Amino acid sequence: MxxxxxxxxxxxxxxxxxxxxxxxxxxxxxLRDFPDALSAEDWGRVFGEAAALGIVHVxxxxxxxxxxxxxxxxxxxxxxxxxxxxxVTAGMxxxxxxxxxxxxxxxxxxxxxxxxxxxxxxxxxxxxxSFARKLAIARAARRLGLPLTLNFVxxxxxxxxxxxxxxxxxxxxxxxxxxxxxxYQGWALANxxxxxxxxxxxxxxxxxxxxxxxxxxxxxxxxxxxDYFRGRPKPCMGGWARTHIxxxxxxxxxxxxxxxxxxxxxxxxxxxxxxxxxxxxxxxMNAFRGEDWMRDPxxxxxxxxxxxxGCRCQSAALLGDPAATDPACSLSPHHSAIQSAxxxxxxxxxxxxYRTPTGPPAPPAAHTMRRVL
Amino acid sequence: xxxxxxxxxxxxxxxxxxxxxxLHPFNQRLHGGRCSREEVRxxxxxxxxxxxxxxxxxxxxxxxxxxxxxRRGWIRRIRxxxxxxxxxxxxxxxxxxxxxxxxxGLERGDVESLRGVLPGVxxxxxxxxxxxxxxxxxxxxxxxxxxxxxxxFLAERAAAFRKHYGWIAEDGLAYFLSRTEQAPRDAxxxxxxxxxxxxxxxxxxxxxxxxxxxxxxxxxxxxGVEWGGRRPRLARAARLREDTAAGGxxxxxxxxxxxxxxxxxxxxxxxxxxxxxxxIARSLREKHGGAQIEAEVYDFIERMEAQGVLEMQP
Numbered sequence: 001m002x003x004x005x006x007x008x009x010x011x012x013x014x015x016x017x018x019x020x021x022x023x024x025x026x027x028x029x030x031l032r033d034f035p036d037a038l039s040a041e042d043w044g045r046v047f048g049e050a051a052a053l054g055i056v057h058v059x060x061x062x063x064x065x066x067x068x069x070x071x072x073x074x075x076x077x078x079x080x081x082x083x084x085x086x087x088v089t090a091g092m093x094x095x096x097x098x099x100x101x102x103x104x105x106x107x108x109x110x111x112x113x114x115x116x117x118x119x120x121x122x123x124x125x126x127x128x129x130s131f132a133r134k135l136a137i138a139r140a141a142r143r144l145g146l147p148l149t150l151n152f153v154x155x156x157x158x159x160x161x162x163x164x165x166x167x168x169x170x171x172x173x174x175x176x177x178x179x180x181x182x183x184y185q186g187w188a189l190a191n192x193x194x195x196x197x198x199x200x201x202x203x204x205x206x207x208x209x210x211x212x213x214x215x216x217x218x219x220x221x222x223x224x225x226x227d228y229f230r231g232r233p234k235p236c237m238g239g240w241a242r243t244h245i246x247x248x249x250x251x252x253x254x255x256x257x258x259x260x261x262x263x264x265x266x267x268x269x270x271x272x273x274x275x276x277x278x279x280x281x282x283x284x285m286n287a288f289r290g291e292d293w294m295r296d297p298x299x300x301x302x303x304x305x306x307x308x309x310g311c312r313c314q315s316a317a318l319l320g321d322p323a324a325t326d327p328a329c330s331l332s333p334h335h336s337a338i339q340s341a342x343x344x345x346x347x348x349x350x351x352x353x354y355r356t357p358t359g360p361p362a363p364p365a366a367h368t369m370r371r372v373l
Numbered sequence: 374x375x376x377x378x379x380x381x382x383x384x385x386x387x388x389x390x391x392x393x394x395x396l397h398p399f400n401q402r403l404h405g406g407r408c409s410r411e412e413v414r415x416x417x418x419x420x421x422x423x424x425x426x427x428x429x430x431x432x433x434x435x436x437x438x439x440x441x442x443x444r445r446g447w448i449r450r451i452r453x454x455x456x457x458x459x460x461x462x463x464x465x466x467x468x469x470x471x472x473x474x475x476x477x478g479l480e481r482g483d484v485e486s487l488r489g490v491l492p493g494v495x496x497x498x499x500x501x502x503x504x505x506x507x508x509x510x511x512x513x514x515x516x517x518x519x520x521x522x523x524x525x526f527l528a529e530r531a532a533a534f535r536k537h538y539g540w541i542a543e544d545g546l547a548y549f550l551s552r553t554e555q556a557p558r559d560a561x562x563x564x565x566x567x568x569x570x571x572x573x574x575x576x577x578x579x580x581x582x583x584x585x586x587x588x589x590x591x592x593x594x595x596x597g598v599e600w601g602g603r604r605p606r607l608a609r610a611a612r613l614r615e616d617t618a619a620g621g622x623x624x625x626x627x628x629x630x631x632x633x634x635x636x637x638x639x640x641x642x643x644x645x646x647x648x649x650x651x652x653i654a655r656s657l658r659e660k661h662g663g664a665q666i667e668a669e670v671y672d673f674i675e676r677m678e679a680q681g682v683l684e685m686q687p
């Protein structure tokens with residue numbers, strides 16, 4: 001068994017409640033299985049245990065973390081544990097005063113998600129009137145001197161506006177701009193036919209990002225060519241249970257946002273055991289840690305130390321086998337599972353289904369899966 | 374002269390008018406008398422690296438030439454730069470630059486060692502040598518045509534130094550004066566060669582691109598000089614944490630952490646937004662000694678800036 005490495009980052013999913021209904025949400029499909037079970041005090045204990053493990057950074061996320069009224073208390077406890085506290089917010093129900101209170105509690109930086117450069121389009125995909133409030137929170141962050149990241153999830157319906165998005169980020173004087181191509185897992189996989197862009201769209205956006213980087217070092221622009229279009233898997237989470245620990249609202253310690261949905265893996269709960277045990281000893285954490293679990297073509301591949309074998313959740317969702325080589329890799333015998341989704345777009349774009357607490361109405365993309373396999 | 378040649382000459386002169394480094398903010402300050410002694414010294418010390426690359430670049434150009442007449446003319450440039458020991462009396466451009474350095478109060482050995490050359494300056498100068506290594510004779514000579522602007526520019530420079538920087542003795546200005554004479558002659562020969570050899574519109578395009586690239590390189594050289602005067606400080610988004618798990622220090626930023634080992638924490642502590650990169654490197658050299666320390670400090674500061682750990686005081 002590979003020894004547990006020292007983690008650096010805690011992803012604290014404080015709640016899965018969210019006023020938005022984005023159809024590419026990375027939260028699990030069955031949100032009701034994850035009640036908010038950790039109090040601010042519980043989180044404080046987890047932060048202390050995380051710091052003792054070597055963690056230096058906590059991303060406070062969700063759902064929407066500001067949906068929790070005790071968020072200032074949670075931030076205070078993260079600060080007291082010595083962690084760098086980074087808030088990942090949709091910008092509502094957070095208020096400018098609320099953000100100032102979080103800063104006083106020790107908040108180090110904030111990421112505000114926007115869905116599009118244009119208000120109507122942004123509100124449409126968020127499934128809620130939200131653009132103006134998000135922008136107001138971003139501006140409040142600037143006024144307070146909080147380092148600001150703007151995040152846009154990219155998909156077929158907004159990729160054409162990447163230049164507009166970059167212009168918006170410059171206008172708002174953001175420090176960082178995350179152009180995050182939708183990752184087709186969870187809700188995004190369920191809505192893949194409605195969201196998946198064309199290769200031409202992705203390439204044009206990549207060029208726009210490269211141009212913007214040449215023009216100016218600000219904002220720092222993060223744009224990664226998505227795995228569907230690279231022929232190589234993404235280095236998911238920097239390797240399974242290697243540098244990040246996700247703790248879900250109900251206290252499960254996971255190696256990534258989606259791992260709870262993988263069948264047959266046992267993860268432990270921070271309400272029942274110390275975080276160190278959940279990290280080092282939980283069978284699920286060790287299932288794909290290191291390289292021992294790999295099969296060919298991964299186990300003899302020189303790229304395995306860079307991409308860590310890709311994404312287990314993607315192999316599970318598309319191939320039914322989390323130990324299989326990520327089908328995003330052109331060396332996978334099942335690469336056609338990705339290619340056919342790209343080469344065989346729906347003749348008309350289907351409507352997306354918004355995120356709901358009870359999951360999508362139909363089994364997620366089941367017919368699509370059968371067809372592509 | 375053919376119409377095509379006249380067009381090309383006009384095009385090349387147009388590029389120089391708009392892109393030559395006489396327009397760079399540093400040169401505008403230097404000639405306007407607005408540079409401090411420290412800035413003048415930094416420029417002299419760093420620009421020496423460029424001087425050392427010139428004979429190497431000219432050697433590469435010689436290897437591309439089949440024509441004996443061309444080589445006979447071009448080899449003179451290397452003599453002009455390196456000096457002519459056989460005759461003894463005639464100091465070359467490199468020697469004259471070292472005399473300028475001494476007149477500015479720099480130590481000859483320190484400048485010759487190239488130890489404190491700023492990373493951006495080194496990259497720009499190396500880029501010129503690489504350009505010539507990788508392009509043909511026509512493009513290499515076209516790249517040298519920045520000298521068309523150098524003659525008048527250096528005359529202006531000598532006058533500006535006399536007027537604004539009286540603390541530099543007149544002896545130190547010999548380089549500018551000698552190049553004021555050499556550059557127009559060199560440029561004239563280079564231009565005649567380029568106009569005669571550029572036979573097609575594609576050749577003309579290549580010559581224009583080469584000259585534009587050279588202008589960029591000279592511009593980047595001065596960016597590199599200015600970088601040494603900028604005052605780094607811990608970035609607003611960064612927090613330093615003792616690394617209790619692995620020892621040393623971590624700089625933590627939104628969604629990333631950077632391990633700082635060795636003497637890195639010392640350098641970061643010195644980056645207070647008050648002192649320039651050059652001052653920090655010098656003070657650490659005085660504190661710790663070691664021949665390479667200045668270059669290491671510069672590389673470290675540059676890396677930290679690229680990773681967002683440090684930012685420059687506006």
